Amino acid sequence: MAGRGFAPLSLEEARCPVCSEILLEPVTMPCGHSVCLHCFQRTVKLTSLCCPLCRLRVSSWARKQSREKSLVNAELWELIRLSHPERCRRRMEQRDGQTADGGSWGSTDYIIMSLKSLFTLRQIAA
Numbered sequence: 001m002a003g004r005g006f007a008p009l010s011l012e013e014a015r016c017p018v019c020s021e022i023l024l025e026p027v028t029m030p031c032g033h034s035v036c037l038h039c040f041q042r043t044v045k046l047t048s049l050c051c052p053l054c055r056l057r058v059s060s061w062a063r064k065q066s067r068e069k070s071l072v073n074a075e076l077w078e079l080i081r082l083s084h085p086e087r088c089r090r091r092m093e094q095r096d097g098q099t100a101d102g103g104s105w106g107s108t109d110y111i112i113m114s115l116k117s118l119f120t121l122r123q124i125a126a
């Protein structure tokens with residue numbers, strides 16, 4: 001425990017906007033948006049390193065962070081684990097149980113599609 005009264009994150013605050021699950025190993029981009037590391041690797045790298053939410057180019061930032069091995073926002077990750085330990089554990093188990101890579105293209109397409117419909121909905125609402 002971090003001790004002195006940390007403010008737990010609500011589930012909404014700890015949710016990844018790409019996969020709508022709890023943020024696992026969050027990567028916080030310079031624009032302030034956070035996505036899970038695996039979502040970052042899947043979608044951000046596929047979209048030529050732009051933030052999937054605001055389209056900010058993060059390529060040089062990402063290169064620098066990977067080089068320094070500081071891509072994951074350790075403080076936020078700690079806070080999420082403290083706020084939602086049970087959810088994190090379950091998601092980690094799920095993820096580790098999956099055969100990594102291979103045949104995941106379908107789901108990536110799906111994520112990009114749902115992002116697109118999200119943008120459309122926002123435009124209508126605005």
Ligand SMILES: [Zn+2]
Pocket residue numbers: 016017018019020021023024035036038039
């Ligand atoms: Zn995610």
Ligand SMILES: [Zn+2]
Pocket residue numbers: 029031032033051052053054055056
């Ligand atoms: Zn952004």
